[in-house]
Amino acid sequence: MxxxxxxxxxxxxxxxxxxxxxxxxxxxxxxxxxxxxxxxxxxxxxxxxxxxxxxxxxxxxxxxxxxxxxxxxxxxxxxxxxxxxxxxxxxxxxxxxxxxxxxxxxxxxxxxxxxxxxxxxxxxxxxxxxxxxxAATARRSIEQGAVGGSYLSDGRVVAIGASMGGVEALCSLLGRFPENCPPTLVTQHMPAMFTKSFADRLDRLCRPKVTEAVDGAALIPGNVYIAPGGWKHMLVAGSDRTRVRLQEGELVSGHRPSVDALFQSVARTLGSRAIGVILTGMGRDGAQGLLSMRQSGAETIGQDEATSLVYGMPRAAFENGSVGAQLPLGGIAERIMTMTNKTRIR
CATH class of the missing domain: 3.40.50.2300 (Response regulator)
Known part of the structure; x- marks a missing residue:
């Protein structure tokens, strides 16, 4: 080679x-x-x-x-x-x-x-x-506006994992979320001091409130929580009132914070009351956790190869059977909102 x-x-x-x-x-x-x-x-x-x-x-x-x-x-x-x-x-x-x-x-x-x-x-x-x-992709998503139609969250939580190429993908995806989107947790592989700036920039670009996650934060519609880079995993815990947990620990799937760690905690805590999404990135982090989510009854989505900057993480998840629907990046936000819309005709 x-x-x-x-x-x-x-x-x-x-x-x-x-x-x-x-x-x-x-x-x-x-x-x-x-x-x-x-x-x-x-x-x-x-x-x-x-x-x-x-x-x-x-x-x-x-x-x-x-x-x-x-x-x-x-x-x-x-x-x-x-x-x-x-x-x-x-x-x-x-x-x-x-x-x-x-x-x-x-x-x-x-x-x-x-x-x-x-x-x-x-x-x-x-x-x-x-x-x-x-840069046009992210700007175009913001200019096009949020996914159209009447929307009211049905209470499910969205968990998203991404790595290489994830910044642009998340700008595009979250730029399509309405102001009252489902509570959304994001683990993006990124250096420790970069995640606060990333969350602040997304907050300026997007309609929902985007913040770097803090321990104990309640999961509330209209909010997106970005895992702090570096030293702790972002998990979810609780039964009646689900909250963010930032927990020290060893590397999981080579990362901290780890997408697998997030997805596994969502599978344990929320089961079918969640949506799992895996986006562009190198390696396999998230594949096993997304499988656990699907086995627990959650809907799962993977970004397709054509729109992934690096089709590593989505490929690993697709190949192990954890992806329920494989979609181009431009169609993921609409699928999430359709799945979680309390006002849709069933």
Whole structure:
């Protein structure tokens, strides 16, 4: 198999060397070049045609967002953002994912020394991503408005899992939710300090109230709860009044928070009073949990291959029999609202 070729773009020589050395340790990856700014990177892309570009956001001469927009418009290439964990940096990184970056990784720091540990696997997954793509999808969903018709939640809870490509997919999906949508829990694989910025941005874009989940929060219609990245799993607990539980624990299916952990808790707690949805992402996280949900009587939906940036998690769920309905991204919101609409004719 031909090695995956990567161009590393960062204005710090030290960071470029660290990223290149990390990637060079994988025999299936070749670092074909480095660039310190967008203009060097533009020429390198023309000459080298890399399979993947790793890109810093805050650079001299032209910032990473402007350069990313040009890449997506003129020469669509899988881009992984490697960003500092500052408030400005995280918000900009979320915007980059909406524009078309396939993944976002935190730069190593004293608090996050191992952030590049799985860079190789993520680069290889990015190389297989479906392009071209861009920011228009999310904006178009918001402009089109929520799923039409009279809607009143029937009390069921929606649980959603996503990974690589999930930011754009969730913007598109949640952008179609009405203001009084079912209580919705989302586990999106994302660095710890990115989830608050992501929730805030979704809250500005979408009609429901979107927040980073807090322990003990009651599940209320019109609210979407984003699992905090990093250290705890987001679960549900309770019988009469279901609540969010943030629980410390080991990695589940290689992740914390884990989609499998969320789905398993929903299966145990809610059974048929839930809808499970698995979206684009690499790996298998969520497949076993979605199977448990389906076996407990819940309706389950998987994103189809044609609209998935990375058809990894949805494929694993489809192949193990946990997906009741496989749909293109654009049809999932309407299916959820149809399933959970108390006013529909049965």
């Amino acid at each position: 031909k090695p995956c070729s990567v161009l590393v773009v960062d204005d710090s020589r030290t960071m470029r060397s660290l990223i290149a050395a990390t990637l060079a340790a994988d025999p299936e990856i070749t670092v074909v070049g480095e660039a310190s700014d967008a203009f060097e990177a533009r020429e390198a892309i023309k000459q080298l045609s890399p399979d993947v570009v790793t890109l810093d956001i805050e650079m001299p001469k032209m910032n990473g967002l402007d350069f990313l927009e040009r890449i997506m418009r003129l020469r669509p290439t899988p881009v992984i953002i490697i960003s500092s964990l500052t408030e400005r940096g995280t918000e900009t990184s979320i915007r980059a994912l909406e524009i078309g970056a396939v993944d976002c990784i935190a730069k190593p720091s004293a608090r996050n020394r191992d952030s590049l540990d799985d860079l190789g696997s993520r680069v290889k997954a990015a190389a297989s991503a479906r392009l071209p793509r861009g």
